[in-house]
Amino acid sequence: MIFDITLSNTTTDISKKSNSLLLKIFSDKKNLKKELDDFLSTKNIVLNSSIKKNFLSKDKHEIKFVNNAGKPDNVILSKIFADEKFDVDKFREMMSKLIIGLKDGNIDFSQVDLPNYSCFEKFYSSPEYFYQTFVEGIHLGNYTFDQYKSDRKAPKKLNINFNSSDKSLKAAIKKGNELLKAVNFAKDLSNEPAITLTPAELYKRTKKELSKVGVSVTALNKSEMKKRKMNSLLAVAEGSDNPPYLIILKYKPAKRSSKKIALVGKGVTYDSGGYSIKPTDSMIEMNGDMAGASAVIGTIMAAAKLKLNVELIGVIPAVENMVSGRSYKPGDIISTASGKTIEVKNTDAEGRLILADALEYASKLKPDEILDFATLTGAVVVALGEFTAGLFTKNDKIAHDLKGSGEKTFERIWQLPFWDDFSEGLKSEIADTSNLGPRWGGAITAGKFLEKFVDEKIPWAHIDLAGPALKHKFRSYTEKYNTGFGVRLMIDYLSKK
Numbered sequence: 001m002i003f004d005i006t007l008s009n010t011t012t013d014i015s016k017k018s019n020s021l022l023l024k025i026f027s028d029k030k031n032l033k034k035e036l037d038d039f040l041s042t043k044n045i046v047l048n049s050s051i052k053k054n055f056l057s058k059d060k061h062e063i064k065f066v067n068n069a070g071k072p073d074n075v076i077l078s079k080i081f082a083d084e085k086f087d088v089d090k091f092r093e094m095m096s097k098l099i100i101g102l103k104d105g106n107i108d109f110s111q112v113d114l115p116n117y118s119c120f121e122k123f124y125s126s127p128e129y130f131y132q133t134f135v136e137g138i139h140l141g142n143y144t145f146d147q148y149k150s151d152r153k154a155p156k157k158l159n160i161n162f163n164s165s166d167k168s169l170k171a172a173i174k175k176g177n178e179l180l181k182a183v184n185f186a187k188d189l190s191n192e193p194a195i196t197l198t199p200a201e202l203y204k205r206t207k208k209e210l211s212k213v214g215v216s217v218t219a220l221n222k223s224e225m226k227k228r229k230m231n232s233l234l235a236v237a238e239g240s241d242n243p244p245y246l247i248i249l250k251y252k253p254a255k256r257s258s259k260k261i262a263l264v265g266k267g268v269t270y271d272s273g274g275y276s277i278k279p280t281d282s283m284i285e286m287n288g289d290m291a292g293a294s295a296v297i298g299t300i301m302a303a304a305k306l307k308l309n310v311e312l313i314g315v316i317p318a319v320e321n322m323v324s325g326r327s328y329k330p331g332d333i334i335s336t337a338s339g340k341t342i343e344v345k346n347t348d349a350e351g352r353l354i355l356a357d358a359l360e361y362a363s364k365l366k367p368d369e370i371l372d373f374a375t376l377t378g379a380v381v382v383a384l385g386e387f388t389a390g391l392f393t394k395n396d397k398i399a400h401d402l403k404g405s406g407e408k409t410f411e412r413i414w415q416l417p418f419w420d421d422f423s424e425g426l427k428s429e430i431a432d433t434s435n436l437g438p439r440w441g442g443a444i445t446a447g448k449f450l451e452k453f454v455d456e457k458i459p460w461a462h463i464d465l466a467g468p469a470l471k472h473k474f475r476s477y478t479e480k481y482n483t484g485f486g487v488r489l490m491i492d493y494l495s496k497k
Contacts, residue, residue, distance in 0.1 A: 002103050002142050003158035007135065007177065009169040014161045015072035015111035022072040023098065026079040027115035032056060036077070039113075044070060055079075074107065082120050088133065089410040089475070095137025096477040102158070110160045114169075125408065127168040128175070134162070135176030136488070140477035143184055145191040178305040179491060185209060186298030186484035190469065194270035194287040198242040199318035202269055202290065206247060206297050206316075213304035220246040230357040232336040233317050236350045239274060239327030240320035246358065247293075249300050249314030253307065259497045260311040262367040263490070264358050265296030266351045266374035267318035274321050274347030275329050288482045289351070291469035292373035293318065295486030302491050310497040315362045317354035321347070333431045336360065338453055343431035351376050352446055353435055356453040363455035369398065370458055372450065373486055375466040379442030380416075386472035389413040389485065392447035393461035402461065402493055411489035413463060416444055423448045 015022035022043070028035050033056055040047055046069045055063045055077055062078040076098075080090055102110070114134070117127045124130040138160065146152050162169055189197065189205065197205075207217040222243045225234055230246070237244035247267070268289040272278060278286070293316045300314050328334070332344045334353070338360040342353065351374050362370050380390040389406075391413045393399050399415050406413040422444045425437035433452060437445030447462045454460045468485040472478055 001155045002099060002144055004155040005138060005142060006157070006159045007138065007162075007173050008159070009162040009164050009166065009173060011163065011165055012161065013111055013163070014109040014159060017071065017109045018073065019106055019108040020072040021074040021076065021102070021107045021110045022113070023076045023078065023110065024113040025094075025115040026077070027081060027119040029081045029083070032079065043072075045075060072111065080115065082123065086120075086123065087410070088123050088408065091130075091133045092137035092140060092410065092477070093475055095134050096141030096475065099138055099141035100476055108158065110158065111163060112160065113163045127166070128172045129408070131162070131166075131169045131172035132176045135173050136180060137477070139176065139180035139184070143187060143477070143481065145188065145481050148193075175306065179302050179488065182298045182302035182305060183484040183487045185301060186294040186487050187481060189294040189297065190288045190291045190482040190484065192287065194320070197269050197287065197290075199237075199245045199267070199269055199320065200242065202267060202293065202316075202318050203245045203247050206249070210249060210297070210301055210304070213301060214251070215300055215304050216250040218248050220248070225357075228337055228361075229335065230337045230361075232334050232342060233319065233354045233357040235328040235332070235334045235344075236268075236274075236321050236353050237319040239324045240322040241324075242269075242320050244317070244319040246361065247314070247316040247318055249297070249312070249316070251300050251304050251312040253309045253311065255309055257309055257311045257497075259369075260313065260367045261494070261497070262313045262315060262362040262365060262370045263296040263299060264315045264355065264362050264370060264372040265293035266290065266355055266372075266376065267293035267316040268351055268354070269318060269320055271321045271348070271350065272323055274323055274327055274350060276346045276348040277323060278348060285470055288470050289375050290318070291375050291465060291482060291485070292351075294484065295373045295465065295469070295490070298484055298487035299490040299494070302487055303494060306491065308491070308494055308497075310494050312494075313362065313365055313367060315358050317358040319350075319354055321350045336453065340433065340452060341431040343428040343434040345434050345436040349435045349446070352449045355450055359450060359453040363453075363458060367458065370454060370460045371398075371463065371490075372461075373463050373465060375469055376462075376464045377443045377446050377466055379446070380464040381467040383416065383443060384414055384467060386467040386470075387412070387474040387478070389468050390443050390464040391415040391461060392418050392444065392464070394418055395459045395461060398459055398461045401496060402463075402489070405489050405492040405496075409488040409492050411468065411485055413489070418444065418447060420448075
């Protein structure tokens with residue numbers, strides 16, 4: 001963390017303290033000049049006329065200056081209007097940039113004068129969620145993964161106060177704090193190097209943290225998976241000295257829930273590509289190939305913290321895909337727990353192999369829905385870019401609700417075609433299916449492969465988050481570290497159940 005942050009919402013103006021910052025966000029385009037003049041007068045801030053004119057101009061959106069006339073010491077004036085350029089991530093990104101920008105400064109106290117919700121209510125589901133985006137942005141910008149830096153310093157304390165005693169704001173702070181703790185845990189897992197986060201360590205850390213919030217965490221070991229004939233999962237794991245685990249998470253709400261949902265997450269803690277080995281540049285970020293697993297873990301952690309009234313089961317096949325004399329090979333035929341056989345055409349298409357047995361296991365638990373999350377293909381990034389996840393399902397209700405939650409949380413997903421015609425490319429002359437389709441539509445054929453291992457009576461969706469789960473230069477809070485994508489999306493989705 002950059003700072004040890006304390007968030008509050010009171011009418012007390014902490015920008016009157018030393019080493020303070022005041023951020024004022026203007027949102028009334030028609031009355032901007034009057035609103036600015038009233039603000040400067042109320043705060044006893046003297047603003048140079050040329051700077052004031054610059055801020056009131058069409059092209060200037062923010063000014064920063066040192067207030068030599070008194071307190072606050074530093075002032076940021078910003079204007080954001082509910083116009084055609086506005087999106088629901090504006091305030092998240094604004095707060096994230098604020099925190100990152102304060103990193104090398106000397107600020108102890110920050111006062112945020114919030115804009116009027118009524119100007120933006122058409123974009124948000126409630127005042128609480130509007131305020132929550134500010135809270136989320138602060139925590140997103142505050143995240144670092146620096147525990148392996150020898151010069152790391154203890155985070156400095158920073159108090160941030162929102163200028164309101166609104167109960168909606170108080171609730172937003174509470175929910176945002178709890179939600180982002182889970183997001184940060186998911187981030188920590190996906191940023192951890194593979195040398196420390198083995199499958200066993202993933203199980204250990206998940207059990208330690210989620211047990212604290214009442215989630216049951218158990219695992220099937222290698223011998224138990226052999227008994228269940230999970231040979232597809234075991235084949236991928238065979239090349240590594242680190243044994244695999246099928247991690248199982250169970251969250252039950254205090255009240256009886258009408259829904260039981262299974263979340264399945266790809267947990268490849270490191271992917272060398274196996275004998276279909278990756279080039280070095282592609283291997284560097286493969287500690288994040290378990291971001292599907294971390295999304296599931298973070299979601300169930302957040303659901304327990306927020307006491308969502310939906311029963312959740314997490315199923316995480318945790319393996320390493322390595323090269324050794326024991327490794328599975330292109331041309332191998334593997335049997336699965338479902339009884340179906342697979343011709344291996346590429347050992348770097350390993351995520352779908354471990355998910356085959358995991359999805360079959362989840363299906364036997366008879367949930368009302370199954371959703372799986374995986375950094376499954378590079379093809380989905382080619383199709384949709386780095387900041388969008390691919391959605392594959394035949395269930396219109398799931399698709400509609402997931403896309404709605406994606407728009408709301410700005411963890412956006414896009415539905416791709418999922419016609420059965422794409423299954424033609426997976427045919428094998430020597431097995432029930434192959435694990436690789438043709439070059440074209442690779443993200444879709446990967447989803448069609450997974451579909452073969454899900455009970456057709458159970459509504460199911462596959463989310464390929466290979467782009468947005470890994471660090472990318474889209475937002476200030478996604479640029480340096482793997483992102484924990486999917487947790488905020490899923491909490492919104494599950495809250496509607």
